[in-house]
Amino acid sequence: MIRELKFLLSLWKTNLAAAMEYRATFITQSLGMILNDGVYFLVWVIFFDRFKDVRGWELADMFIVFGIAASAFGLVGMLFGNAFNLSEIITGGRLDYYLSLPRPTLLHALASRVVPSGFGDFLYGFISYAASGQFTWDGLARFVLAVLLAAAVFTAFLIIVQSLTFWMGTGGTFTMLAINAMLTFALYPITLFNQAARVVLFLVVPAAFMGAVPAGFVKAFSWSTLGLMTLAAAGFLAAAILLFHLGLRRYESGSAIQTEV
Amino acid sequence: MPAIEVTSLSKTFRTKRKAAGLGASLRSLVRPEFRTIEAVRGLSFEMEPGELLGFIGPNGAGKSTTIKILTGILFPSGGEAKVLGYVPWKQRRQLAYHIGTVFGQRPQLWYHLPAIDTLTLFGKIYELDDRQTKRRIAELAEAFEIEDLLETPVRKLSLGQRMRCEVAASLLHKPKLLLLDEPSIGLDVVAKQHIRDAIRTMAAQENVGVLLTSHDAGDLEALCKRVIIINHGQIVYQDKVSALKRSFLTSKLVEVRYAQQVGADFRIAGTETLKVAKERYGVKLRFDARITPVGKVMAALSAAGTLVDITISDPPLEEVIAAIYQKAENRE
Amino acid sequence: MKKYFAVFNINLVNSLAYPAELVTRSLMILLFMWIFYQLWRVTFAASGSDVLNGLTLRDTMWYLLLAETLELGRPRLARVISQQVKDGSIAYLLNKPYDFLLYQLSSGLGESLPRMGMLFLLGGALTWVMAGPPPDLVNWPVALVALVGAWLLHFCFNALIGLAAFVSEEVAPYEWIYQKFTFVLGGMLIPLDFYPAWLQTVSKSLPFAYMMYGPARLFVQPDPALFAQIILGQFVWLSVLGGLLLLAYSRGLRRLAINGG
Structure with a gap:
């Protein structure tokens, strides 16, 4: 465990050095992303200016939800950048490299890339929380914890969706669809959805754990919410690791899985 | 007209200097350093119509940059150039009708479609009529032996097959000059041999x-009559390929086989014995043809015993070119 | 002109080479239309009125469908050109006897048309089921004219950003921010009619309203005065941006630096 942690740390250090090699990219992408997120959020400012609330869901809630989702999304990009293109790695036969090294394959693959704009998203999440008008110091501590757990669920979801590539042979477009579904559902007021839809948002596309649930926790501490989030993170991660390793048995080093796209 | x-063509790029290590990277985050790279430095040469000219140099010597200037893609920083009478960067589109290009590392065929689709598209782009295009495709397909490949999506071809299609595509509009x-x-x-043969035949x-x-x-060696060798953006050598061989390939390698065993200390005056085979029938020698005439060595060799076999060869061209670079580096 | 048609044609064929891919990619619009419907259904119900700012729920949905079709179906030209500069394939595009910008226009159109068609078909079917039948057939040609203008404006913006790749390493952030401006000031997620008056004025004095709002609004209510205003706006902005584009192209070409020299 300690050894793997040390390994991760040195990977991240190398990643950081690589990001600094392309610092112009790193800085412009991060600043650009903060601006991008800010402008995008204006849509909700305009919406709630006109309509006040959606079944009790208000602009302040939007600020927090948006903050959680942006920070979690950015954090995954910074620490596990390859979580967004695991599917390509599988179809391209590039898992060979990670399989040939004496380190946990999945962990190594995930942490071997940094999405340069991730830092911008991560930072913007905090700005969004600070701007919500509900900022408190212990709220900030809960925000950080909530972001970590949301990022864990998001990473697990990305792994699950892309592990299906082992069986389907292709997966790029499907992954894009799944990421969009996750983000969209996380960012829209959860009060919109009926019971059936909510079951989906907790169990199938676990967007509730990237939006409404952690947002509720940031607003007010509750043991049961914390328990639920921890359980979700652990459960989805376990499922993800299991599915990935089941799929790995079918991995054919890109020789049989030929991508047609 | 050549x-x-x-x-005196030149081209300068400005790039950021990248420092090694995390600390240095962080420092240069605040204060990036720039450096200019002179990719091409005062290049002057001519090429006759129909000539086969080789442009040889190590990676980063400025070969590609020069080609890109000559096709009008890059603007030079200084100097002049005319290609088929056009100034490339000013008359790019007029020039484009008369030249064909292949950049080996960048495919121009549509990856997901059969090559025939790209060829047909090029026919339209170069404003050939449909009958002409068809006839020309048939001609090229024969020359490059790609008749059976044209209908296959390009992604399913091997690299060698793809390159043959690439070169064929660049010849579709009967250019006067191929880059x-x-x-x-x-x-x-x-595959290399295959593609060289096809290019040579078509060019002739x-x-x-x-x-x-x-x-x-x-x-x-396979394609060119004349060669220009460049390094660090400058011409270090230009002459006929045969002259290059003659003036630089001064040493000859000789391998002989005798009917009877020779002595372990086999020697011929004016040559250097490289190796005497273990069973002592075969010998390998090297000599400088300018000092010791070939005839004299031959005479001495046949006087030394009954010859069964003899080969005289030049050392590979790679060695020659390496020697030229070496000389150029030493001068600097 | 024939050669540009051939370029258009090969792009059309290329994007139809994988019909399954085309359909999967277009499924995205179902996700968005469904969630838009949840949001606006609840919003209209909460207001207790059938018509808000001159739009019914059905109008709003068909408005959003057209805007979303344009957004998801427009060519990602900025990305395409910057990729062509990065991997050096731009070299082939520049040494052919055609106009570079017209080439990009026809190839973008060939790529975009089948996608927009598929998006409209799939999204339209869902919208019909959820919100009711599409607008009158007489509205369609009116919207189509404005759609052409809007598409061309998108083309100009994209090409300008793509050309920036001739001189700058990183153009992705410009693309994100341009996109978010079309979201917010173009009225892509919320019809401009719901905006405060001052913001509508701002939006209509910038090109963005003519890139999204114009065709979408005319599709649901083809008011002659609005039509005149939209077409005039598109004409003015096309002249400005088109001129800028030609200037940028001739300037940018001089400074082009290609990798692999």
Whole structure:
């Protein structure tokens, strides 16, 4: 465990050095992303200016939800950048490299890339929380914890969706669809959805754990919410690791899985 | 009028200097350093119509940059150039009708479609009529032996097959000048030979001038009559390929086999014995033909015993070119 | 002109080479239309009125469908050109006897048309089921004219950003921010009619309203005065941006630096 942690740390250090090699990219992408997120959020400012609330869901809630989702999304990009293109790695036969090294394959693959704009998203999440008008110091501590757990669920979801590539042979477009579904559902007021839809948002596309649930926790501490989030993170991660390793048995080093796209 | 006329051409790029290590990177985050790279420095040369000219140099010597200036893609920082009478960067589109290009590392065929689709598209782009296009495709398909490949999506072709299609595509509009940038890169020996043969045949048939860059001396030997060797953006050598061989390939290698065993200390005056085979029938020697005439060595060899076999060869061109670079480096 | 048609044609064929891919990619619009419907259904119900700012729920949905079709179906030209500069394939595009910008226009159109068609078909079917039948057939040609203008404006913006790749390493952030401006000031997620008056004025004095709002609004209510205003706006902005584009192209070409020299 300690050894793997040390390994991760040195990977991240190398990643950081690589990001600094392309610092112009790193800085412009991060600043650009903060601006991008800010402008995008204006849509909700305009919406709630006109309509006040959606079944009790208000602009302040939007600020927090948006903050959680942006920070979690950015954090995954910074620490596990390859979580967004695991599917390509599988179809391209590039898992060979990670399989040939004496380190946990999945962990190594995930942490071997940094999405340069991730830092911008991560930072913007905090700005969004600070701007919500509900900022408190212990709220900030809960925000950080909530972001970590949301990022864990998001990473697990990305792994699950892309592990299906082992069986389907292709997966790029499907992954894009799944990421969009996750983000969209996380960012829209959860009060919109009926019971059936909510079951989906907790169990199938676990967007509730990237939006409404952690947002509720940031607003007010509750043991049961914390328990639920921890359980979700652990459960989805376990499922993800299991599915990935089941799929790995079918991995054919890109020789049989030929991508047609 | 020469096909290409280049006078003191130069091109400078400005790039960021990248420091090693995390700390240095962080420091240069605040204060980036720039440096200018002179990719091409005062290049001057001419090329006759229909000539086969090789442009040889190590990676980063400025070969590709020069080709890109000559096709009008890059603007030079200084100097003049005329290609088929056009100034490339000012008359890019007029020039484009008369030249064909292949950049070995960048495919121009549509990856998901059969090559025939790209060829048909090029027919339209170069404003050939449909009948002409069809006839021309048939001609090229035969010359490059790609008749059976044209209907297959390009992604399913091997690299060698793809390159043959690429070169064929660049000849569709019967250009007067073909600019080939590393056409054989990444190919195996057989595929290289295949593509060289096809280019040579087409060039001779249609009197196409070929300007070819490569860092493979084999391309040069197989295709080119004349060679320009550049390094660090400057010409370090230009002459006929045969002259290059004559003036630099001064040493000859000789391998002989005798009917009877020779002595372990076998020697011929004016040569250097490289190796006497274990069973002592075969000998390998090297000599400088300028000092010791070939005839004299031959006479001495046949006087030493009953010859069964003899081969005289030049050392490979790679060695020669390496020697030229070496000389150029030493001068600096 | 024939050669540009051939370029258009090969792009059309290329994007139809994988019909399954085309359909999967277009499924995205179902996700968005469904969630838009949840949001606006609840919003209209909460207001207790059938018509808000001159739009019914059905109008709003068909408005959003057209805007979303344009957004998801427009060519990602900025990305395409910057990729062509990065991997050096731009070299082939510049040494052919055609106009570079017209080439990009026809190839973008060939890529975009089948996608927009598929998006409209799939999204339209869902919208019909959820919100009711599409607008009158007489509205369609009116919207189509404005759609052409809007598409061309998108083309100009994209090409300008793509050309920036001639001189700058990183153009992705410009693309994100341009996109978010079309979201917010173009009225892509919320019809401009719901905006405060001052913001509508701002939006209509910038090109963005003519890139999204114009065709979408005319599709649901083809008011002659609005039509005149939209077409005039598109004409003015096309002249400005088109001129800028030609200037940028001739300037940018001089400074082009290609990798692999």
